[in-house]
Amino acid sequence: MEFPFQEPDMMLESRGNLLMLSSVSRKDSGIYQCRPLDSVGQAEVKGEVQLTVHYLDPAFVVPKDSEVMLKGENLIASCNALSSLKTVTVWYKDGKQVGYSNMLHLDDATYETSGEYVCEVTVPSLPSLHTSGSVHIIVQGGPQVVGVEEEVQLEEVAGRMVNLSCEARGHPPPSISWNIIGSQNWQEVMSKANDHMTHSMVSVKVNSDVSAVCNATNDMGTEVKVFSIKAIPRVTRTPPFSPVEGSGVIIVVIILCLLLLASLGSVLYFLHKKGKIPCGRSGKQEITKEKPTKDDIVVEMKNNPKNEDAVLLKAVNGEKKGPNDQ
Incomplete structure (x- = not known):
C-alpha cells in the first residue's frame, strides 16, 4: 500500500495499511491518499483524508524585554502570536489582570506603573495551545517619598x-x-x-x-x-488603692488600738490598787463604821439640785427588826 502526499510522486512509508506521523507540525497539513501499489492512474484511488494541524506560534512582545519611560509619558505595548485558530490575549501584572487585548495602553506613567507585564495568548477551542511573553517597564524620575x-x-x-x-x-x-x-x-x-x-x-x-x-x-x-x-513630660502616678492592702492596714490599726486600750486598762488598775484613784460614784459618799449596831442610824446624804437639805431616811432602832433579829 502506498500513501502519496499531495504530489503523486511523493511516497510515505507505512506499516501495512497504517500511516504513522511523528512530531506533527503545520507542514504536515494537507490531503492524504491511499491506493494499492500496483494501481495506475487517479481512477483507481481507494480513499483520501484531509489532515489539518492547528498551531500557535510563540508570543512576540513589543517593546522587547524592557522599556524605560519618564514620569507622565504614555506607552503602547503589543503582544501577538500567529495561530491557525482564534486566540485570546490577556495581560497580567503581579498576578492581576490589567489588559484584555493584544494591545496594552500605559498612560501618564507613575512609579506604580513600573514592573513586569506578562501577556498570555490562548486558543479557547484548544486549551492545550497557549504561549506567553513579557516586558519590563521602568519609570524614570526624581524621588517621591x-x-x-x-x-x-x-x-x-x-x-x-x-x-x-x-x-x-x-x-x-x-x-x-x-x-x-x-x-x-x-x-x-x-x-x-x-x-x-x-x-x-x-x-x-x-x-x-x-x-x-x-x-x-x-x-x-x-x-x-x-x-x-x-x-x-513623664508623670509619676500614685499606685491605685488595693482593697487587700487596705484591709491589712485596717487590721493593723485595730490591733494597735486594742493593745493601747489594754495598756491603758493595766495602768488604771495599777493606780487603783495603789490607792491613787478613789473608787465610788460621783456625787455620793457612804459613811460607815467598823461594825454597825441596832442603835446605829444610817444616814444617806444626797445632793439634790432642787433641795440641798439633808433628809433622814430611816431610824432602825425600835421601829423595824431585821431578818436576823427574829
Missing part, C-alpha cells in the same frame, strides 16, 4: 525611643539621609534598596522636642519628609 503628609506630627513621652521610617521611590534609586535636631542620641537601624525603591529607618531618643528631616535624592531631584515630635 511614600506617604500623603509632607510633615508628620507626633507626641512621645520624654525619655523614650521612637522609630521613624522613610520610604522613597525613584529611578535611579534615591539615596536617603537624615538631619535630626533636638536629639544627639539616634541611629539608623534599617536600610534597604532595589531598582526603584529605597527604605530607611532610624531610632531616636526623645529628651526634648525633636525635628527629624528625611532627605531622598537622586540625579533627577530631591524630596524631603519632616517628622515633628513633641516631648511629653
Whole structure:
C-alpha cells in the first residue's frame, strides 16, 4: 500500500495499511491518499483524508524585554502570536489582570506603573495551545517619598525611643539621609534598596522636642519628609488603692488600738490598787463604821439640785427588826 502526499510522486512509508506521523507540525497539513501499489492512474484511488494541524506560534512582545519611560509619558505595548485558530490575549501584572487585548495602553506613567507585564495568548477551542511573553517597564524620575503628609506630627513621652521610617521611590534609586535636631542620641537601624525603591529607618531618643528631616535624592531631584515630635513630660502616678492592702492596714490599726486600750486598762488598775484613784460614784459618799449596831442610824446624804437639805431616811432602832433579829 502506498500513501502519496499531495504530489503523486511523493511516497510515505507505512506499516501495512497504517500511516504513522511523528512530531506533527503545520507542514504536515494537507490531503492524504491511499491506493494499492500496483494501481495506475487517479481512477483507481481507494480513499483520501484531509489532515489539518492547528498551531500557535510563540508570543512576540513589543517593546522587547524592557522599556524605560519618564514620569507622565504614555506607552503602547503589543503582544501577538500567529495561530491557525482564534486566540485570546490577556495581560497580567503581579498576578492581576490589567489588559484584555493584544494591545496594552500605559498612560501618564507613575512609579506604580513600573514592573513586569506578562501577556498570555490562548486558543479557547484548544486549551492545550497557549504561549506567553513579557516586558519590563521602568519609570524614570526624581524621588517621591511614600506617604500623603509632607510633615508628620507626633507626641512621645520624654525619655523614650521612637522609630521613624522613610520610604522613597525613584529611578535611579534615591539615596536617603537624615538631619535630626533636638536629639544627639539616634541611629539608623534599617536600610534597604532595589531598582526603584529605597527604605530607611532610624531610632531616636526623645529628651526634648525633636525635628527629624528625611532627605531622598537622586540625579533627577530631591524630596524631603519632616517628622515633628513633641516631648511629653513623664508623670509619676500614685499606685491605685488595693482593697487587700487596705484591709491589712485596717487590721493593723485595730490591733494597735486594742493593745493601747489594754495598756491603758493595766495602768488604771495599777493606780487603783495603789490607792491613787478613789473608787465610788460621783456625787455620793457612804459613811460607815467598823461594825454597825441596832442603835446605829444610817444616814444617806444626797445632793439634790432642787433641795440641798439633808433628809433622814430611816431610824432602825425600835421601829423595824431585821431578818436576823427574829
